[in-house]
Each structure stands twice: as structure tokens, then as C-alpha cells.
Amino acid sequence: QVQLQQWGAGLLKPSETLSLTCAVYDASFSDYNWSWIRQSPGKGQEWVGEIHLRGGTKYNPSLESRVTISLDTSNNQVSLKLTSVTAADTAVYYCARHGRGGWYFDYWGQGALVTVSS
Amino acid sequence: QSALTQPASVSGSPGQSITISCTGTSNDIGAYDYVSWYQQHPGKAPKLMISDVRNRPSGVSYRFSGSKSGYTASLTISGLQAEDEADYYCSSFTSSRTYVFGTGTKVNVL
Numbered sequence: 001q002v003q004l005q006q007w008g009a010g011l012l013k014p015s016e017t018l019s020l021t022c023a024v025y026d027a028s029f030s031d032y033n034w035s036w037i038r039q040s041p042g043k044g045q046e047w048v049g050e051i052h053l054r055g056g057t058k059y060n061p062s063l064e065s066r067v068t069i070s071l072d073t074s075n076n077q078v079s080l081k082l083t084s085v086t087a088a089d090t091a092v093y094y095c096a097r098h099g100r101g102g103w104y105f106d107y108w109g110q111g112a113l114v115t116v117s118s
Numbered sequence: 119q120s121a122l123t124q125p126a127s128v129s130g131s132p133g134q135s136i137t138i139s140c141t142g143t144s145n146d147i148g149a150y151d152y153v154s155w156y157q158q159h160p161g162k163a164p165k166l167m168i169s170d171v172r173n174r175p176s177g178v179s180y181r182f183s184g185s186k187s188g189y190t191a192s193l194t195i196s197g198l199q200a201e202d203e204a205d206y207y208c209s210s211f212t213s214s215r216t217y218v219f220g221t222g223t224k225v226n227v228l
Contacts, residue, residue, distance in 0.1 A: 035217070044121060045156075045164070045207055047217040058215055061119070099169055103211040104154035106175065108163040 002026040004095050004109035008080075012116050018082040022095030022109050029076040033098040035105060036069060036080045038091040046091075050098070051078065085116045122146065122208055122220035129226040135196040138223045140208035142189050146218055152211035153191040155184060159204045167206075168193060195225070203227045 008020035022034070036048040049059035051069045059067045068081045078095055092113050096105035123141040130136040140153070147153055151171045156164035166175055168184035171191060181196045191210070195202055208220035 037219075044222040045209070045219040047209075047219065050217075060216060061214070094163060099166075102169055103150070103152035103217075104166060104169040104209070105156075105164075106166050106169070108165075111163050 002097065002107045004097065004107055006093070006095055006109040006112045008093075008112055008114070010113055010115060012085050012114065014086050014116060014118055015084055016116075018080070018085050018089065018093075018114055018116075020080045020093055020095075020112055020114070022078045022080075024076045024078065024097070026076070026097075030073055032100065034069075034071070034078045035096050035098060036078075036093060037096055037105070037108075038093045039111075040088075040091045048080065048082075048093070085114075087116050090114065090116045119146075119212060119214065119216060119218050122210060122218055124206075124208060124220040124223045126221075127224045127226060129228055130195075130198045131228045132198055132200065134198050135194060136198060136225065138193045138195075138206055138208075138225070140191040140193070140210075140220045142191075142210055142218070144189065145214070146210040146212040147186065147191055148189040149213045150211050151186065153184070153186055154209045155182075155191075155193045156207045156209065157202075157204050158207065164207065198227055200227050 003025040005023045035050040066083045092111040095109040097107040099106040155168040158164045171186045172184040
């Protein structure tokens with residue numbers, strides 16, 4: 001059974017950098033693409049960006065200037081960094097695995113609430 | 119990229135069938151058969167229910183089915199059960215090679 005476990009700082013001040021890590025417990029980690037998706041309180045999902053199994057990235061245009069997603073294949077981890085955060089970045093952040101050869105998300109992490117407040 | 123449009127809520131009695139619509143544009147739903155649906159219970163992570171418009175992953179009840187026509191995708195839940203009460207989100211791959219989600223629909227089981 002694939003498991004995704006997330007962690008990172010939960011409370012940030014405006015202008016700080018959000019940093020989250022997702023550990024993947026799956027022997028086939030390197031065979032998949034990975035995304036980060038966020039959900040603001042009381043709102044729907046917003047795709048943040050993805051990293052391909054070979055390391056290429058694609059980001060949501062609205063966040064592209066502030067986002068970096070990276071892979072640590074030696075530790076089966078995916079990381080997210082979002083710079084210059086504001087209150088609008090307050091959300092639950094999920095890491096998610098892309099289905100094999102597919103354009104959907106078949107496994108999700110438990111979610112990490114990040115609050116931005118002065 | 120604007121969110122896909124879903125009704126805010128849909129209600130039904132146990133045993134009934136309900137359908138949730140998801141409307142997009144020629145740049146997302148109309149461009150590819152890459153629509154997926156997710157169920158989310160309060161405080162939980164989303165769960166994949168349908169991939170690629172109509173494919174049901176292993177373990178998902180046969181009562182869930184998907185379809186698409188033009189710029190609108192649909193999720194149908196037949197034989198509605200109390201456990202189906204949750205939020206449902208659609209998602210589509212886009213011509214910009216990004217992903218867009220729907221506004222979300224709360225399903226109420228009366």
C-alpha cells in the first residue's frame with residue numbers, strides 16, 4: 001500500500017518561505033510524477049505544480065515565480081518551497097502521486113495546514 | 119485558468135441516483151479525456167473515484183460512474199448511501215499542460 005507522509009512548518013509570517021516535505025513509502029517512487037495541491041479554508045482545490053519522474057517541473061502560472069518543487073530520489077521524498085508568502089497562501093497543502101501514465105492523482109498525503117499570519 | 123464550474127450542492131434520498139456536473143472550456147474538458155473526480159470527507163484527504171472520464175479505480179464502488187459531453191463532465195452516484203455524503207471535486211488536464219479543479223459540490227443524503 002502506497003503511503004505519503006507530509007511535514008513542515010505550520011505557522012509562517014508574511015514574506016517568509018513555506019517549506020514542506022512529502023515522504024513516499026513505495027518502492028516504485030522513481031516511476032511516477034508527483035504534484036502539490038492546496039486547499040484554502042472553505043474553498044476548493046488548487047494545483048500548485050508537478051515534478052516529473054526525470055526531474056522536469058511544471059508550475060501553476062499564478063504561482064510560478066515563487067514555487068520550487070524538487071525530488072530527493074535517495075530518500076523517496078518530494079519537497080515544496082513557496083517564497084514570499086502572504087495570507088492568501090494559507091491552506092492545507094497535499095502531495096499527490098500521478099497515476100501511472102495518467103492525468104489524475106491516485107494517492108494523496110494526509111495534508112499539512114500552513115497558516116500565514118503576522 | 120478559471121476553476122471548473124460545479125453546482126454548490128446536490129441532494130438525494132437513499133437509493134436514489136444523483137448527477138454532478140462539471141463545466142469547463144475548450145482548453146480543458148473539451149480538449150482531452152483527462153477528467154477525474156475526487157471524494158473528500160471533512161478533514162480528510164481527497165480520494166480518487168474516477169479517472170480519464172469514466173475509469174473506476176480498483177476498490178471504488180460500481181455505483182460511481184463518469185461521462186463527458188462537449189465541455190461538461192458528469193459524475194453519477196447510483197443507489198445513494200449515507201456514506202456518500204461528502205464534497206466532490208472534478209479535475210481536468212489543460213492545454214497549458216496544467217491542472218484545474220472544479221469549485222466543488224457538497225452531496226447531501228436526505
